[in-house]
Amino acid sequence: MSANLDGYEAVIGLEIHVQLRTRTKMFCGCELSFGDDPNVHTCPVCLAHPGSLPTLNEQAVRYGIQIGLALGCEIAPRSIFHRKNYFYPDNPKAYQISQYDIPLARNGRLGDVRIHRVHLEEDAAKLIHVGESGRIHGSDASLVDFNRGGTPLVEIVTEPDLRDAASAREWLQLLRSTIKAIGASDVNMEEGSLRCDANVSIRPAGSQELGTKTELKNMNSFRFLERGIEAELERQVALARAGEPIEQETLHFDPRTGTLTPLRSKEYAHDYRYFPEPDLVPLAPSKELLDEARASLPELPAQRLERYQSELGIPEAQAKLLAYDGELGDYFEAAVGAGTEASAKGLANWITGDLTARLREAAGEEGEVHAADSRVTPQAIAELVAMVEAKQVTAQAGREVLAKLVAEGGSPAEIVEREGLASISDSGELEGIVAAAIEADPDAAAKVREGNMKAIGPLVGYVMRETKGRADGGEVTRLIRKQLGLG
Numbered sequence: 411m412s413a414n415l416d417g418y419e420a421v422i423g424l425e426i427h428v429q430l431r432t433r434t435k436m437f438c439g440c441e442l443s444f445g446d447d448p449n450v451h452t453c454p455v456c457l458a459h460p461g462s463l464p465t466l467n468e469q470a471v472r473y474g475i476q477i478g479l480a481l482g483c484e485i486a487p488r489s490i491f492h493r494k495n496y497f498y499p500d501n502p503k504a505y506q507i508s509q510y511d512i513p514l515a516r517n518g519r520l521g522d523v524r525i526h527r528v529h530l531e532e533d534a535a536k537l538i539h540v541g542e543s544g545r546i547h548g549s550d551a552s553l554v555d556f557n558r559g560g561t562p563l564v565e566i567v568t569e570p571d572l573r574d575a576a577s578a579r580e581w582l583q584l585l586r587s588t589i590k591a592i593g594a595s596d597v598n599m600e601e602g603s604l605r606c607d608a609n610v611s612i613r614p615a616g617s618q619e620l621g622t623k624t625e626l627k628n629m630n631s632f633r634f635l636e637r638g639i640e641a642e643l644e645r646q647v648a649l650a651r652a653g654e655p656i657e658q659e660t661l662h663f664d665p666r667t668g669t670l671t672p673l674r675s676k677e678y679a680h681d682y683r684y685f686p687e688p689d690l691v692p693l694a695p696s697k698e699l700l701d702e703a704r705a706s707l708p709e710l711p712a713q714r715l716e717r718y719q720s721e722l723g724i725p726e727a728q729a730k731l732l733a734y735d736g737e738l739g740d741y742f743e744a745a746v747g748a749g750t751e752a753s754a755k756g757l758a759n760w761i762t763g764d765l766t767a768r769l770r771e772a773a774g775e776e777g778e779v780h781a782a783d784s785r786v787t788p789q790a791i792a793e794l795v796a797m798v799e800a801k802q803v804t805a806q807a808g809r810e811v812l813a814k815l816v817a818e819g820g821s822p823a824e825i826v827e828r829e830g831l832a833s834i835s836d837s838g839e840l841e842g843i844v845a846a847a848i849e850a851d852p853d854a855a856a857k858v859r860e861g862n863m864k865a866i867g868p869l870v871g872y873v874m875r876e877t878k879g880r881a882d883g884g885e886v887t888r889l890i891r892k893q894l895g896l897g
């Protein structure tokens with residue numbers, strides 16, 4: 411939840427940079443490849459040699475259009491590239507080719523958040539600060555790796571429609587899964603293929619005006635995004651309460667200390683002197699390209715969410731977990747289609763609940779959870795859920811079977827057989843164990859007989875221990891009451 415804002419309302423907008431997963435760079439034929447030696451993927455264009463000319467990457471345009479369409483935007487019939495001028499070592503041309511007043515796409519919506527614009531641009535080179543170990547002429551040194559320079563980027567700018575940090579995080583997850591479904595990017599925040607800045611301001615609750623905003627830069631995980639926004643909202647509310655002004659500035663969030671430090675104040679704000687890029691013609695996508703981009707869009711997470719809720723009756727929280735994680739959604743659908751009697755609701759419950767918890771446990775603190783890579787096949791989880799729903803095994807025994815499946819894979823029916831986990835179907839056997847429970851704990855039995863139903867716990871516990879969880883809890887309660895003359 412958001413910080414206690416004490417009469418103020420948060421106004422949050424996001425700016426997202428997405429590295430596109432094309433084969434080559436935005437304006438030259440250099441390969442996009444990560445983890446290679448520095449400066450091996452370079453050419454006169456991306457090193458800005460005089461006389462070299464940019465050529466627009468068609469696949470980057472296609473991805474940009476698909477992202478624009480997936481975000482419900484209008485695609486501009488004719489958008490323009492501009493030069494954004496700034497001087498910095500990561501930028502050999504001394505300008506970045508970007509889009510300015512006429513972007514590729516605008517006026518969209520994803521979930522509850524309106525999209526202001528979507529545009530194409532190129533990434534800067536990577537600076538590596540080697541500090542003292544690389545001192546040159548007595549100064550700390552930085553190295554430049556131009557492999558990343560010229561990587562195609564899509565920038566997405568939202569309207570300031572978010573009202574708390576947790577919603578910002580959840581919305582960014584929806585955006586991430588949407589772009590992932592398209593296949594346009596790896597969208598990995600830790601690796602920098604998805605980067606998010608947040609514009610944050612506050613205003614008196616109910617007001618329609620916008621307060622002075624600060625910009626939070628490059629928070630490189632979903633958790634840090636949420637914590638950074640929380641910290642900034644607290645800072646702004648404290649200033650406002652103390653009657654102090656909020657400065658427009660750019661802030662860096664340090665997740666170790668939870669503090670925000672200014673990067674540059676507005677006095678140093680850049681004047682980028684945008685002007686149209688003379689070496690590129692306006693981008694006017696053909697009807698064929700637009701039709702093809704639209705036709706090749708997969709089912710998107712927002713559509714999946716809607717379908718899971720309306721057609722399969724899955725509760726919203728579980729439906730989000732499945733729809734926003736494409737892999738988990740695919741796994742769930744494979745289980746639904748496995749040809750068993752298991753219900754979709756039951757499968758959603760087991761997959762987002764016990765299975766995910768078990769896999770998380772096995773993966774450890776930092777490990778990623780991928781049901782699809784686990785030993786539990788969609789077929790196996792479907793068979794297990796079908797057995798539980800048919801009361802062939804109890805839910806408790808089902809969880810034991812699941813633990814075995816996670817550890818060693820295999821077939822649920824075989825595990826049930828081998829471990830003797832099938833439900834007790836013989837009511838005579840169960841009656842006998844219930845009678846033994848009552849005999850073993852006459853005090854509890856007396857209390858239950860007097861109407862104190864809380865005292866039934868130890869009796870049920872006895873039966874569960876004796877049957878190793880193979881008895882149905884409802885049935886056990888019914889038999890205890892019956893034998894005590896209450897049924």
Ligand SMILES: [Zn+2]
Nearest residue numbers: 438440453456
């Ligand atoms: Zn190049």
